[in-house]
Amino acid sequence: MEKIKIITDSTADIPMELLKKHDVDVLPLLINFGEESYLDGVEIELKTMLRRIEEDNALPTTAQVTPNRFYECYKKYLEEGYKIISIHLSSDMSGTYNSACIARDMFETEDIVVIDSKNVTSGLGIVVLKAINLRDKGVSLKEIEEKLKLTIPHIKSALGFESLDNLVRGGRLSKTAGVIGSVLGIKLILEVKEGKMSVMDKVRGSKKAAKEIVNTFETLKHKKDEPVILLHIENQDIYEPLKDYLNENNIDYIDAEVGCTVGIHSGPKACGLFFIEEF
Numbered sequence: 166m167e168k169i170k171i172i173t174d175s176t177a178d179i180p181m182e183l184l185k186k187h188d189v190d191v192l193p194l195l196i197n198f199g200e201e202s203y204l205d206g207v208e209i210e211l212k213t214m215l216r217r218i219e220e221d222n223a224l225p226t227t228a229q230v231t232p233n234r235f236y237e238c239y240k241k242y243l244e245e246g247y248k249i250i251s252i253h254l255s256s257d258m259s260g261t262y263n264s265a266c267i268a269r270d271m272f273e274t275e276d277i278v279v280i281d282s283k284n285v286t287s288g289l290g291i292v293v294l295k296a297i298n299l300r301d302k303g304v305s306l307k308e309i310e311e312k313l314k315l316t317i318p319h320i321k322s323a324l325g326f327e328s329l330d331n332l333v334r335g336g337r338l339s340k341t342a343g344v345i346g347s348v349l350g351i352k353l354i355l356e357v358k359e360g361k362m363s364v365m366d367k368v369r370g371s372k373k374a375a376k377e378i379v380n381t382f383e384t385l386k387h388k389k390d391e392p393v394i395l396l397h398i399e400n401q402d403i404y405e406p407l408k409d410y411l412n413e414n415n416i417d418y419i420d421a422e423v424g425c426t427v428g429i430h431s432g433p434k435a436c437g438l439f440f441i442e443e444f
Contacts, residue, residue: 166303167248167305167306168246168247168248169247169248169249169250169300169306169309170188170190170242170247170248170249170250171187171188171189171190171250171252171293171296171297171300172189172190172191172192172238172239172242172249172250172251172252173189173190173191173192173251173252173253173289173293174191174192174193174194174230174253174254174261174289175191175192175193175194175204175205175206175424175425175426176194176205176253176254176259176261176285176286176289176424176426176427177191177252177254177286177287177289177290177293178286178287178289178290178394178396178421178422178423178424178427179287179290179293179294179394179419179421180419180420180421181206183419184293187297187301189293189297190238190242191206192230192234192235192238193205193206193207193230194227194228194229194230194259194261194426195227195228195229196209196214196225196226196227196425196426196429197225197226197227197228198217198221198223198225202228203425205227205424205425205426206424206425209425210425211398211422211423211424211425211428214425214428214429215399215428215433218429224429225429226429227259227426227429229259229260229261229264230253230261230264230265231264232264232265232267232268232271233268234264235251235264235265235267235268235269236268236271238268239251239268239269239272239277240272243272243274243276243277247276248276248277248278248306249276249277249278250278250280250296250300250306250309250310250313251265251269251277251278251279251280252279252280252282252289252292252293252296252313253265253279253280253281253282253289254282254284254285254289255281255282255283255284255285255289255357255360255361256281256283256360257283257359257360257361258285258360258361262279262281265279266279276306278306278307278309278310280292280310280313280314280317281360282317282320283317283318283320283357283359283360284317284320284322284357284360285357285427286357286396286423286424286427286431286439287322287394287396287419287421287439288320288322288357288439290394290421290439291320291391291392291394291439291440291441292313292316292317292320294392295312295313295316295391295441296309296313299312299313316441319388319441319442319444320357320439320440320441321356321381321385321387321439321440321441321442322355322356322357322437322438322439322440323354323355323356323365323377323378323381323382323437323438324354324355324356324378324396324435324436324437324438325352325353325354325355325371325374325375325377325378325400325403325435325436325437326352326353326355326431326432326434326435327352327400327432327433327434327435351367351368351369352367352368352369352370352371352373352374353366353367354366354367354368354374354377354378354381354437355437356381365377365381371400371402371403372402372406374403375402375403375406375407375410376406378403378407378437378438379406379407379410381438382438382440385440385442385443386442386443387416387440387441387442387443388440388441388442388443388444391440391441392417392418392419392440392441393411393416393417393418393419393438393439393440394418394419394421394438394439394440395407395408395411395418395419395420395421395436395438396421396422396423396435396436396437396438396439397420397421397422397423397435397436397437398422398423398428398431398432398433398434398435398436399433399434400433400434400435400436402434403436403437404436407436407437407438408420423435
């Protein structure tokens, strides 16, 4: 049985206690308020960041994990006898994946596999959970890589947003979509598709938004032996109906809060589901 270390980054929004329990190493992105930089989830937490955004009336920037930080991390685990699978947010949203590839190529070894999740937040988290499950079953590094690449296209999401301003300001969504989302009472339902955020639908009001998310979940038929993640950031209007739906239908799920990096772009009051469809 191979000794495998799983590495991810701080945009994998699943509970930290779960990652620690399964011995996953998390490399934080940087949150930058002007000249001040903080490690996501280590030196700054979500509530602190949101409060500072409101007080400063300024959106912080984020910075990818550098090749050097990846190099030092990989070097440590290789010297301890590990093989490494390093899983990161979509290369269309950040340079973190490319940094990991640069670091990997500094070593003359096939014992480092870098995966582009083509996703972000809990979609990335689902890929990490899949890797944990496979590793703990004794699956080899190469087999884990193959199975993850087969799974990634089937990770689905439906997310309701109160405001799209931050997504537009951060370049994660077009200005046209942002204008539509600013219409009074209109909620846009977004998904992560082919590595990018895109608009699925628009509805009026939080109740209809929650119903549309449930409809997407039911239509795509989630794979019952795989995790479902209920992701939220200060949005009880959508969170409570989704939570009730999952509980009433005896669907096991992981309750997760958005982290700092993703929270900058999502803004407050977002909520939705991530899951793997049947395939």
